[in-house]
Amino acid sequence: MALSAKSAAARSAAAPRGAASRARTVRVAALSTEKSNPYMEELRATANYIATRGKGILASDESNATTGKRLATVGVDNTEDNRRAWRELLYTAPGLGQYISGAIMFDETLFQSTAGGVQFVDVLKKQGILPGIKVDTGLEVIPGTDGETSTQGLDGLGERCARYYKQGARFAKWRAVLKVGSSTTAILENAHGLARYAQIAQANGLVPIVEPEVTLGPGTYTIEENAYWSEKINSHVMRLLNEYGVVLDAILLKPNMCLPGLDAPTASPADVAKYTVRTMLRSIPPAVPGIHFLSGGMSEEESTLNLQALQEACPNSPWSLTFSYGRALQSSTLKTWAGKKENADKAQDILVQLARANSQAQLGKYKGPHPVPGGGRILQALRTGGPGK
Amino acid sequence: MALTMKSGLKAAAPARGRSVSVRASAYDSELIATANKIATAGRGILAMDESNATCGKRLQSIGLENTEDSRRTYRELLVTTPGLGKYISGAIMFEETLFQKTSTGKRMTECLTEQGIVPGIKVDKGLVPLANSNGESWCMGLDGLDTRCGDYYKAGARFAKWRSVVSIPAGPSQIALRDCAYGLARYAAIAQNAGLVPIVEPEVLLDGEQDIDQCLEVQEAIWAETFKYMADNKVMFEGILLKPAMVTPGADAKVKSSPETVAAYTLKMLRRRVPPAVPGIMFLSGGQSELEATLNLNAMNQSPNPWHVSFSYARALQNSVLKTWQGKPENYKAAQESLLQRAKANSDAQLGKYDASGESAAAGERTYEKGYKY
Numbered sequence: 225m226a227l228s229a230k231s232a233a234a235r236s237a238a239a240p241r242g243a244a245s246r247a248r249t250v251r252v253a254a255l256s257t258e259k260s261n262p263y264m265e266e267l268r269a270t271a272n273y274i275a276t277r278g279k280g281i282l283a284s285d286e287s288n289a290t291t292g293k294r295l296a297t298v299g300v301d302n303t304e305d306n307r308r309a310w311r312e313l314l315y316t317a318p319g320l321g322q323y324i325s326g327a328i329m330f331d332e333t334l335f336q337s338t339a340g341g342v343q344f345v346d347v348l349k350k351q352g353i354l355p356g357i358k359v360d361t362g363l364e365v366i367p368g369t370d371g372e373t374s375t376q377g378l379d380g381l382g383e384r385c386a387r388y389y390k391q392g393a394r395f396a397k398w399r400a401v402l403k404v405g406s407s408t409t410a411i412l413e414n415a416h417g418l419a420r421y422a423q424i425a426q427a428n429g430l431v432p433i434v435e436p437e438v439t440l441g442p443g444t445y446t447i448e449e450n451a452y453w454s455e456k457i458n459s460h461v462m463r464l465l466n467e468y469g470v471v472l473d474a475i476l477l478k479p480n481m482c483l484p485g486l487d488a489p490t491a492s493p494a495d496v497a498k499y500t501v502r503t504m505l506r507s508i509p510p511a512v513p514g515i516h517f518l519s520g521g522m523s524e525e526e527s528t529l530n531l532q533a534l535q536e537a538c539p540n541s542p543w544s545l546t547f548s549y550g551r552a553l554q555s556s557t558l559k560t561w562a563g564k565k566e567n568a569d570k571a572q573d574i575l576v577q578l579a580r581a582n583s584q585a586q587l588g589k590y591k592g593p594h595p596v597p598g599g600g601r602i603l604q605a606l607r608t609g610g611p612g613k
Numbered sequence: 614m615a616l617t618m619k620s621g622l623k624a625a626a627p628a629r630g631r632s633v634s635v636r637a638s639a640y641d642s643e644l645i646a647t648a649n650k651i652a653t654a655g656r657g658i659l660a661m662d663e664s665n666a667t668c669g670k671r672l673q674s675i676g677l678e679n680t681e682d683s684r685r686t687y688r689e690l691l692v693t694t695p696g697l698g699k700y701i702s703g704a705i706m707f708e709e710t711l712f713q714k715t716s717t718g719k720r721m722t723e724c725l726t727e728q729g730i731v732p733g734i735k736v737d738k739g740l741v742p743l744a745n746s747n748g749e750s751w752c753m754g755l756d757g758l759d760t761r762c763g764d765y766y767k768a769g770a771r772f773a774k775w776r777s778v779v780s781i782p783a784g785p786s787q788i789a790l791r792d793c794a795y796g797l798a799r800y801a802a803i804a805q806n807a808g809l810v811p812i813v814e815p816e817v818l819l820d821g822e823q824d825i826d827q828c829l830e831v832q833e834a835i836w837a838e839t840f841k842y843m844a845d846n847k848v849m850f851e852g853i854l855l856k857p858a859m860v861t862p863g864a865d866a867k868v869k870s871s872p873e874t875v876a877a878y879t880l881k882m883l884r885r886r887v888p889p890a891v892p893g894i895m896f897l898s899g900g901q902s903e904l905e906a907t908l909n910l911n912a913m914n915q916s917p918n919p920w921h922v923s924f925s926y927a928r929a930l931q932n933s934v935l936k937t938w939q940g941k942p943e944n945y946k947a948a949q950e951s952l953l954q955r956a957k958a959n960s961d962a963q964l965g966k967y968d969a970s971g972e973s974a975a976a977g978e979r980t981y982e983k984g985y986k987y
Contacts, residue, residue, distance in 0.1 A: 259826075459844040466837035472885050505890040506850050510919045511881075542889055542919040 257469045263429040267474035270394045270431045274354060274476060275514025275544040278587050279325035281433075282579070283518070283550035284314055285358035285397060287330055290604070294554075300563035308336045313561060314554070315344055317572035321351030323583035328356040328397050328433070328548070335391060345392035356395040356433070357388045359421065363401060372410035375400050375417050378424070385428035395431040396421075397478070402438050404445045404453045404485070411460050419464035422475055432470070433516065433548065435478035436461045440521045440603075443485035451482040451499040458507035472511040478548050479504075481517050481530055486601075493526075493533035500530075501537040501545075510542035517545070519552035523599035527552035528581045528590060535588030546586045551602040553578050556595075640808040644852030645892075647771045647810045651731055651854060652893025655960045656702035658812075658925035660897075661691055662735035662774065664707060671931070677940040681709070689715045689724075690938065691931075694949040698728030700956035705733040705774050705812070705925070712768060722769035733772040733812070734765045736804065740778060743792060747783035751792045752776065755799055762807030772810040774856070775800045779835050781828065781863065782821040790838055798842035805852055812895065812925065814856035815839055819900045819981060821863035825870050828860050829878050836886035850890040856925050857883075858899050859909055864981050872905075876912035883920070893921040898929035900981030903955060904972055907962045914965035923963045928980040930955050933973075 258264055274281065286294065291310070292302030300306050311333050314320075327348055334357050337343045345355045360377035375398060385396060398421040400414035414436065422432035438454050458479065465472065482499035484491055504515060517534075519527045527549060534545045553575060561571035577595035584590040651658065663671065668687070669679030677683045688710050691697075704725050711734050713721050722732040736758060740750035754775060762773060777793040779785045785793075793815050804811035815835045817828065836857070843850070860878040862870055870878075883894060898906040906929035913922050933955055938948035955976075961967040 456844075459841070463837060463841040463844075466833070466841075466886075502890075506888050507844075509885055509888055511884040540917075540919075542884075 257423075257426065258471050261427060261471075263426070264471065264474065266394075266429065267426060267431050267471070270354060271474045271476055271513045274326045274395060274431070275516075275546065276325050277544055277546075278583050279323060280547035280549065280579075280582055280586060281326045281328060281356070281516050282314065282320075282324045282353075282553055283328045283397075283548050284311060284333070284554065285328040285330045285356075286550070287362070288332060291330070293604075294558060295563070298558055298562040304332070306563070307332065309339070310558070310561070311336065311344065312338050313568055313571060314557070314575060315347045315351070315353075317575045319576050320579060321353050323576070323579035324351075324353050326354045326356050326395060328358055328395075329393075330358055334388060334393060343392075349392070354394045355392050356397060357393040357430070358398075359384060359388070359396045359425070359430075360398040366410060366413060369407055369410055372403070372407060373401050374410070374413045378417065378420055381421060381424045382428055385425055385430050389429040393430060395433060395476070396425045397433040397435060398422075399435045399437060399478075402436060402453075402457050403441050404438060404443070404449055406438075406453065406457065411457055415457070415460040415464045418461055419468040419470060422465060422470045423468045426470060426474060431474055431476060433476045433478045434461065434465070435518065437478075437518060437520065438480050440480070440483055440601075441485060442487060444488045445485040446488065447482055447484045447491050447495060447499050450484060451503050454480065454482055455503045455507050458503065462507060462509070472509060473513070475512060476514045476516055477508060477512055477543075478516050478518055480520050481522070481534075483522070486603075493529045494537070496530045497533035497537035500534060501541075504541075504543070504545070505538070508543065512543050514544040514546055516548035519547070519549040519602075521601050521603045522552060523601055524552045524556060524578060524596045525594040525599055526601075528578075528585045528594055531582055532585035532588065532590040535586065539588070544586070547582050549582065551604075553582070555602050556599070638806055638849075640805065641849060641852065643808060644805055644810050644849065647731060648852050648854055648892045651703040651772065651810070651895075652921035652923065653702055654921070655964050656700055657923040657959055657963055658703040658705060658733070658895050659691065659697075659701045659730075659930055659956070660705045660774075660925050660927035661688060661710070661931070662705040662707045662733075663927065664739070665709065668707070671935055672940070675935055675939050683940075684709065685713050686716070687938075688713065688721060690945060690948055691934070691952060692721055692724040692730075694952050696953055697956060698730050700953070700960035701728075701730050703731040703733050703772060703925075705735060705772075706770075707735055711765060711770060720769070726769070731771050732769050733774055734770040734809070735776070736761060736765070736773045736800065736809075737775040737777075743789055746786045746789045747780075749780055749783045749786060749789035750778055751789070752778070752796050755796065755803070758800060758803045759807060762804055762809050766808045770809060772812060772854070773800075773804040774812040774814060776814045776816055776856075779815055779817045779831065780820065781817065781823045781831050785831065785835075790835060794835060794838035795842050797839055798846045798848060801843055801848045801853060802846040805849060810852055810854060811848075812854045812856045813839065813843070814897065816856075816897055816899060817858045818985075819858070819861065819864045820983060822865045822867070823863040824866055824868060825860060825862045825874065825878055828862065829882055832857070832860050832882045833886060836882070840886065840888070850888055851892065853891060854893045854895055855887065855891060856895050856897050858897055859901075861901075861909075864900065864983070872908040872912035875909045876915070879909075880913060880918070883918075883922075887920065889919040891920050893923060895923050895925035898924070898926045898980070900979070900985065901929060902977050902979050903929045903932055903958075904969065904976040907955075907958045907967055908969060910959060911962035911965060911967035914963055924959045926959065930959070932978065932980050933976065
């Protein structure tokens, strides 16, 4: 199948050496991004740092509306100052940085300071915690689907990322929401959004956390079905990341663990681990430094036990199998605080204990007892409706 | 504790998920066992599946006629090499050879299995010009593939191989890239359903002046495409093996790369594109000299990899054998010895322990032919 001399000659006559690449129609996106992106080395270092073994992410990027709902459960009003005080409690918890390598923030929070006037980004950096930022602007229903959603936020994303980088953020997060039985339309739309976001984030110095969440939902679907859909969805996400030239060495993944439906019997940590590990082995190339599982409604103890089981099921995993927990780190912390200054120390202590338990679990060394044993699922409704909601 | 949805959102409909068949074929555990048997430490594949025409070229180069008998004699020399099974875990055959017997009436497949070598079979029907491309090829063989694979399984084959090619000087064009990946995916699904572990080989040809960065770019593209279509076709990754080309500069590139550079680029590509579920990656030699192929493999095995990283060499194992044999009975044993030597060298390389100091000059000879037809 050698090229004919004639066509070769014609090509070299029409296209001098330097322009030979014009004849090539394969996208050069990945390579040119890697070589021309001035942030590339920093992005890789950031991703690797966040995926340090024994550490994970604190997800604290709830929108103002969602934060309000959380505060309401402990009788605290949804004001900017209360939201600020709540986050201050989290970020100033002594010793948190031993177990937490990154904290995801909401837009408002990234620019806030402690009561004493120290910027949150500085508080975090001092703890050895990298500041991250949620950059999507919420979910919207895809017309013509059965209530399936698309994630918004591509407009002006480049600018936003640059501004966040300037403020001190070093990683970003974008949450796509899918389900067992998602339509191809929804899968492609969400995978596309994730890939474009990731590409733009990398171009502006932020490591993208790629989150294709297959939500823990109602129904009696089995853990095998969840695994099948998670694998299928991950496959689409990875292929689009490749299409858009996203450098996999400089992303983090935030998937769900494989769980059966809410109306089916709970799976043991060993089963969760077996299916989750299988799914990751089949769909995630080793270049990705960290896989930070979301807690997505699992109880605090469940989140830790399942994380421990993952290490046992995959002792030589090429990526860090770790956590990016919101509810599983905050729920009891919030209840303990209940908005009262006198409870702050105790609340911070609970947070650090929870972080330590999950850190130990990441290392495969968790033995218990759990700081908050026997808790129930911590569920929230899916919301749609645009920015800030 | 059921989740209550906000009004305005219908509850999720799980019905679609229930009717999905999660992949499970009768051969799944056997496929995994076979793949893992081939991908064992210190072992790799002997590719001896040259078509009759190509095998003929080899034989003619040492003054032998291209007859079924001479092809049989040559393949017998290979499969009866004593001790070969220590370094070789699989041998890929051409159809004729799969059904052949040695001069003592023993089946070729039996010679292999009694050495612990898994018999494999080339199942593609060769390359032909691809319409509307840049002079590129596509690989035929899907028609009747399921039946063929079934027959090969009955004859003792336990893995299959399909070689598609990608040309960097030609682009590759989008059409060629897609077809290469898609054909491989369909073949892989069919092979698995017939109990054969598919070796997935989209060979990025050595031909051309491209530098190593351009090769990396094309390799990343073809593997992304191939895994994409394999996932769509429900190929079980725990039961496949890959046969990539290493990431190297082209044959006519101005700058050559050291084994360490080849290793770094190749591992980077693999880490970005190959899920750890795949048990083994068996590199083709594609025109590299025997020495180059071994040195490069050795450089890739200096630290643990998430998959078995090994060899599936044809020219880089057979070149010295042919030269030593020259078709003469008096050289038969020496030729077998030479095969064993090359197999051991590559076994050492798979373990990251290869020492090149004992090698002859012949090992450094280029086996590259421009526009090579397999």
